[in-house]
Amino acid sequence: xxxxxxxxxxxxxxxxxxxxxxxxxxxxxxxxxxxxxxxxxxxxxxxxxxxxxxxxxxxxxxxxxxxxxxxxxxxxxxxxxxxxxxxxxxxxxxxxxxxxxxxxxxxxxxxxxxxxxxxxxxxxxxxxxxxxxxxxxxxxxxxxxxxxxxxxxxxxxxxxxxxxxxxxxxxxxxxxxxxxxxxxxxxxxxxxxxxxxxxxxxxxxxxxxxxxxxxxxxxxxxxxxxxxxxxxxxxxxxxxxxxxxxxxxxxxxxxxxxxxxxxxxxxxxxxxxxxxxxxxxxxxxxxxxxxxxxxxxxxxxxxxxxxxxxxxxxxxxxxxxxxxxxxxxxxxxxxxxxxxxxxxxxxxxxxxxxxxxxxxxxxxxxxxxxxx
Numbered sequence: 001x002x003x004x005x006x007x008x009x010x011x012x013x014x015x016x017x018x019x020x021x022x023x024x025x026x027x028x029x030x031x032x033x034x035x036x037x038x039x040x041x042x043x044x045x046x047x048x049x050x051x052x053x054x055x056x057x058x059x060x061x062x063x064x065x066x067x068x069x070x071x072x073x074x075x076x077x078x079x080x081x082x083x084x085x086x087x088x089x090x091x092x093x094x095x096x097x098x099x100x101x102x103x104x105x106x107x108x109x110x111x112x113x114x115x116x117x118x119x120x121x122x123x124x125x126x127x128x129x130x131x132x133x134x135x136x137x138x139x140x141x142x143x144x145x146x147x148x149x150x151x152x153x154x155x156x157x158x159x160x161x162x163x164x165x166x167x168x169x170x171x172x173x174x175x176x177x178x179x180x181x182x183x184x185x186x187x188x189x190x191x192x193x194x195x196x197x198x199x200x201x202x203x204x205x206x207x208x209x210x211x212x213x214x215x216x217x218x219x220x221x222x223x224x225x226x227x228x229x230x231x232x233x234x235x236x237x238x239x240x241x242x243x244x245x246x247x248x249x250x251x252x253x254x255x256x257x258x259x260x261x262x263x264x265x266x267x268x269x270x271x272x273x274x275x276x277x278x279x280x281x282x283x284x285x286x287x288x289x290x291x292x293x294x295x296x297x298x299x300x301x302x303x304x305x306x307x308x309x310x311x312x313x314x315x316x317x318x319x320x321x322x323x324x325x326x327x328x329x330x331x332x333x334x335x336x337x338x339x340x341x342x343x344x345x346x347x348x349x350x351x352x353x354x355x356x357x358x359x360x361x362x363x364x365x366x367x368x369x370x371x372x
Contacts, residue, residue, distance in 0.1 A: 024110040027057065027103050032088075034123040037095065037148040037157075039088035041077075043103055043115070056080040059103040061091065061119075080106060089149050093121045095157060096209070122210050124154050126217040127164065130203050137226035139190040139199055141166065146205060146214075154205070160184070161208045171198035171221050195226030 027043040041059055059078040078086035086103070093099060099119050105112040125146050133140040143164055145153040155162040168190060169178035181188065193199060200221040205214045 024055075024105055024107060024112040026112045026115050027084075027105055028115075030101075030103060030115050030117055032101065032117065032119050034119070034121055035125045036123075036146050036154055037089065037093075037121065037150070039091070039093060039119075039121060041086040041088055041101055041103065043084055045084060045105060047105075053107045053109070054082070056082060056106045057084070057086070057103055058106060059086040059088075059101065061088065061093070061099050061101045063097065063099055064118075074102075095121050097121060122207060122212060124205055124207060124212070124214055126214045127203050127205055130201065130217050130220055132201060132220050132222040134222055134225045135189070137193065137195050137224055139168070139193055139201070139222070139224060141188045141190065141201055141203070143186045143188070143203055145186065158207060158209070163206045163208055164188075165204045165206055165213065166201065167203075167216075168199055168201045170194075171200050175200070175202075175219075193224050195224055196232075198223045 025045070025047040027045045029042075029044040031042055033040045033042060043057070045055060045057070047055075057078065058076060058080060060074040060076045062074045075091070077088055077091050088101075097120070099121070100116055101119050102114040102116040104114045128144040128146050130144075131142040133142070145155045145162070148154055148157055163182060163184045166181040166183065166188060167175065167178040168181070169175055181190070190199075198221055200219050202216045202219045204216045206212070
């Protein structure tokens with residue numbers, strides 16, 4: 001009976017332990033942010049817990065060579081923290097060491113399994129600062145070493161295994177065409193550069209032991225000093241001459257075209273005053289009359305061609321007689337000419353008078369016909 005009771009109690013304990021260990025979900029996306037001896041372990045835990053239960057987290061590390069020993073060799077850095085991160089900066093991890101990190105979730109009644117990752121702290125960043133100085137046509141680069149979490153130079157921490165990879169190029173060119181310089185010095189002078197030219201520089205740090213490189217620093221640009229090359233001076237002179245010529249050409253073209261444009265859009269010749277008054281007065285503008293009667297549409301036509309032809313024939317015959325008489329009388333030529341001119345003017349006046357009377361008669365006759 002006692003044995004049966006002990007077996008029941010042990011079974012219940014095992015079931016509770018297995019349930020408490022297996023029901024709680026593990027953290028996800030575990031990773032380490034590492035830069036210049038600053039280490040932060042991060043993870044995600046998008047799960048929900050039971051009511052009135054809060055999930056906390058525990059993070060530990062150990063070196064692989066001691067992993068075969070007991071669980072007691074794991075060192076806890078964060079215990080039952082609420083944040084999804086753990087700062088390992090103060091854990092005194094060796095820069096060139098190799099470590100195992102693990103994290104798990106906890107509640108008051110349950111514990112998840114461990115999530116483990118492998119980590120090496122040898123991650124460094126770019127130089128702390130990069131300064132450029134132009135000295136007599138050369139370019140001086142001053143590099144400040146990256147600093148650790150304790151503000152110690154990373155170059156000192158790595159026992160002078162630190163070097164710099166420098167890229168420099170003209171600002172008018174692409175960075176892909178940059179020239180490369182490897183150095184361990186913190187002050188570097190670039191020579192054989194073009195005078196009065198902009199150059200850009202960026203630097204990345206390298207660990208010669210692990211052959212790891214940081215990202216590049218920010219790009220810095222400056223212009224070299226010195227006298228401008230003669231060909232460049234001559235080129236600027238030609239460009240200035242060309243610009244002056246274009247300005248003069250535009251000025252003369254505008255001067256020639258301005259009177260024409262002015263006369264086209266603002267003519268100086270104005271209409272006479274009586275024409276302007278005529279068009280300004282609405283009542284005196286010429287208008288087309290609407291046809292009120294048939295008489296206003298038609299205008300009588302006078303034909304006098306037959307009589308005029310007969311009169312013209314008589315005039316020519318009379319003129320011919322006068323000419324023959326003028327030729328027969330040689331001594332009185334002057335008087336005959338005067339008489340002919342007088343007679344011709346009299347005949348022409350009579351002709352005009354007779355044609356006018358004839359037109360009046362015809363006009364009166366045509367006006368009387370419609371009344372009849």
